[in-house]
Amino acid sequence: MELEGKRSHVIDTLFVLCLLFLFIISAITVIIIGAGVYKKNVSAMSGNYSHRIACAYISEKIRQSDVKGRIFTAEMFGQTTLVMQDEVDGVLYNTYIYNHDGYLRELYARSDLKELFPQSGQKILEISSFDITELNESCFKIQVTLDDGTVEDFLISKRSTDA
Numbered sequence: 001m002e003l004e005g006k007r008s009h010v011i012d013t014l015f016v017l018c019l020l021f022l023f024i025i026s027a028i029t030v031i032i033i034g035a036g037v038y039k040k041n042v043s044a045m046s047g048n049y050s051h052r053i054a055c056a057y058i059s060e061k062i063r064q065s066d067v068k069g070r071i072f073t074a075e076m077f078g079q080t081t082l083v084m085q086d087e088v089d090g091v092l093y094n095t096y097i098y099n100h101d102g103y104l105r106e107l108y109a110r111s112d113l114k115e116l117f118p119q120s121g122q123k124i125l126e127i128s129s130f131d132i133t134e135l136n137e138s139c140f141k142i143q144v145t146l147d148d149g150t151v152e153d154f155l156i157s158k159r160s161t162d163a
Helices: 010-064
Strands: 071-076 079-088 091-100 103-110 122-136 139-146 151-157
Touching: 010 079, 010 091, 010 103, 010 122, 010 139, 010 151, 071 122, 079 122, 091 122
Parallel strands: none
Antiparallel strands: 071 079, 079 091, 091 103, 103 122, 122 139, 139 151
């Protein structure tokens, strides 16, 4: 009687190597496809963020400062600027929102200061232009042109008015 030992065939080894190779190729393909989808989503979200942040930021600032007679426009820095007044311990402070050097900026200063510098404002978002028009005592029309040329127009109304 002859003992039969297990003999390893070349085909068995090749089959295992082929399965391993197929698994590696599949894993790499999934990673490459996932990276492409992720990059596309990040790019879309980044563009959407800059398109919406200007409108949301200005709207929220107006809503936060909505007190009778405390939100208005004024000519400053050679342009129409959004001004929101706030009273702290009997002293009036102004928050100015304007465009300077390609950025939407916010400057918070005492209202009695005579000399303000536009570069002192905090940079909020990179933009090309910012235009605000007071349509009536309770409504503003705002147009923001982003750095990519996209124009965002919106209307916002104050809930409180002088009357």
